[in-house]
Amino acid sequence: MNDTHLSHDPLTPLPNPPPPGGREPDTAGATRIRVATAWLDGCSGCHMSFLDMDERLVDLAQQLDIVYSPLVDAKVLPDQVDVGILEGAISSEDDLRHAQEFRKHCKLLISLGDCAVNGNVPAMRNPFKLEAVLDHAFRETATTQPQIPTVGVPPLFRQVRPVHACVAVDVFVPGCPPPADAIFYVLTELIEGRTPDPSKVTRFGA
Amino acid sequence: MPPANPQANVRVVTLTIDGQDLSARADETIIEVCRENQIPIPSLCYLDGLSIWGACRLCLVELEGQNRLFAACSTRVAEGMRITTQTERLRRYRRTIVELLFAERSHICSVCVSNNHCELQTLAQKCGVDHVRIPYRQARYQMDSSHELFRLDHNRCILCTRCVRVCDEIEGAHTWDVMGRGSDCQVITDLAQPWGESETCTGCGKCVQVCPTGALVKQGTSAGEMVKDKHFLPILARRRHAP
Numbered sequence: 001m002n003d004t005h006l007s008h009d010p011l012t013p014l015p016n017p018p019p020p021g022g023r024e025p026d027t028a029g030a031t032r033i034r035v036a037t038a039w040l041d042g043c044s045g046c047h048m049s050f051l052d053m054d055e056r057l058v059d060l061a062q063q064l065d066i067v068y069s070p071l072v073d074a075k076v077l078p079d080q081v082d083v084g085i086l087e088g089a090i091s092s093e094d095d096l097r098h099a100q101e102f103r104k105h106c107k108l109l110i111s112l113g114d115c116a117v118n119g120n121v122p123a124m125r126n127p128f129k130l131e132a133v134l135d136h137a138f139r140e141t142a143t144t145q146p147q148i149p150t151v152g153v154p155p156l157f158r159q160v161r162p163v164h165a166c167v168a169v170d171v172f173v174p175g176c177p178p179p180a181d182a183i184f185y186v187l188t189e190l191i192e193g194r195t196p197d198p199s200k201v202t203r204f205g206a
Numbered sequence: 207m208p209p210a211n212p213q214a215n216v217r218v219v220t221l222t223i224d225g226q227d228l229s230a231r232a233d234e235t236i237i238e239v240c241r242e243n244q245i246p247i248p249s250l251c252y253l254d255g256l257s258i259w260g261a262c263r264l265c266l267v268e269l270e271g272q273n274r275l276f277a278a279c280s281t282r283v284a285e286g287m288r289i290t291t292q293t294e295r296l297r298r299y300r301r302t303i304v305e306l307l308f309a310e311r312s313h314i315c316s317v318c319v320s321n322n323h324c325e326l327q328t329l330a331q332k333c334g335v336d337h338v339r340i341p342y343r344q345a346r347y348q349m350d351s352s353h354e355l356f357r358l359d360h361n362r363c364i365l366c367t368r369c370v371r372v373c374d375e376i377e378g379a380h381t382w383d384v385m386g387r388g389s390d391c392q393v394i395t396d397l398a399q400p401w402g403e404s405e406t407c408t409g410c411g412k413c414v415q416v417c418p419t420g421a422l423v424k425q426g427t428s429a430g431e432m433v434k435d436k437h438f439l440p441i442l443a444r445r446r447h448a449p
Contacts, residue, residue, distance in 0.1 A: 111337065114314075114315070114316055117336065117337045118308070118314075118337065118338060118342075119342065120314060120316055121314065121316065121317060123314075123342070123344075124312075124314060124317075126342075126344040127312075127344055127345065127346035128346075159344065162337065162338075164337055164339075165341065169337070172336040172337040173336070174336055174337070176315070176316030197334070198336050199331050199332075199334045199335075199336050203315075203327060203328075203330060203331035203336075204308075204313075204315040204316075204327055204330055204331075205314075205315020205316045205318065205321045205322070205327060206315075
């Protein structure tokens with residue numbers, strides 16, 4: 001594991017993200033908002049909370065298209081996406097590439113949940129050496145075939161970072177997971193072209 | 207500045223806070239007047255009943271005619287004072303202070319025993335801290351679980367010193383104090399001995415009750431810690447039915 005994977009020094013702050021903005025006028029009217037979601041280093045709980053919007057999803061489906069997500073079949077992120085939603089922290093090469101792709105193709109990027117917003121549980125390994133963490137997980141506590149997986153898995157970074165430490169983020173929705181009501185509030189505000197204030201409805205650890 | 211006994215001959219002053227005309231006793235501090243009049247001012251180290259520390263700087267306010275900011279907890283009111291508690295500058299400073307507290311040690315609300323009962327967490331929400339713009343220090347601090355009843359987690363400590371003051375001023379034990387500087391600064395029991403070995407601690411738990419975060423907690427309150435001991439039952443039952 002070498003540190004050339006770190007494309008960005010975790011101790012260097014990125015400039016403040018641009019202020020969030022509503023969808024652009026040309027997507028109003030009959031055109032539905034194109035939404036993409038991805039699951040980085042998290043537990044998928046935020047996506048479950050998204051599904052917890054229950055019957056409100058039916059109404060939302062009239063106003064937005066989920067074009068890419070673990071919840072749908074599409075395998076490729078489209079070139080033009082209105083709103084990107086990222087769950088989970090940046091822990092590996094794969095997470096970073098995903099986040100960068102989202103930033104490139106999404107007009108507005110949302111950090112959904114504490115892992116994306118502040119690192120949360122995945123970042124609890126940060127005070128330890130990566131080798132020690134891998135050793136503990138795959139050797140010391142393994143009951144059969146202790147070995148550290150290297151094939152088909154993305155290399156881990158030494159430090160787990162929140163999404164905004166790697167790419168600019170427009171809207172932050174903390175919570176572990178953010179309540180379904182909070183996600184609904186943020187999406188409906190965006191649909192209406194307003195700037196949501198998630199602190200009204202959720203917080204760290206909520 | 208401990209609250210003096212109310213005296214009949216204390217002067218009454220008039221002042222304005224956020225444009226509101228108010229009167230107050232001349233020996234009151236700005237934060238006391240704000241609290242009496244339901245004017246919200248964030249604070250962490252200030253606690254009614256304890257001496258003034260003035261460390262957290264969250265209660266900073268602006269005074270008309272003065273360039274520097276004043277801590278509302280350690281500034282007495284005066285005749286004609288014009289105070290502003292909510293400006294863009296103050297909001298920006300308060301937000302940054304809360305972010306610095308989150309970045310300094312490990313405050314992971316979702317796995318903290320004080321989740322939903324934490325003043326730092328509530329303040330973050332009130333100050334609009336939905337993310338921390340500065341990098342986290344990722345430092346690792348120790349825990350002290352040596353006390354039979356309580357536990358200390360330095361990772362959650364914000365050094366407000368409420369524990370130090372309540373132990374000294376109210377309980378009269380002065381078990382707690384502060385040691386070290388900068389990022390090495392920590393609260394200690396006795397001469398930096400394990401809490402469980404402290405000869406001065408009375409086990410009263412006042413420090414735990416005033417701690418604003420999850421730094422001082424009761425033992426047995428985190429998930430999976432509830433250990434039940436049914437050994438008493440067969441022993442008592444046997445004795446009770448003994449001939």
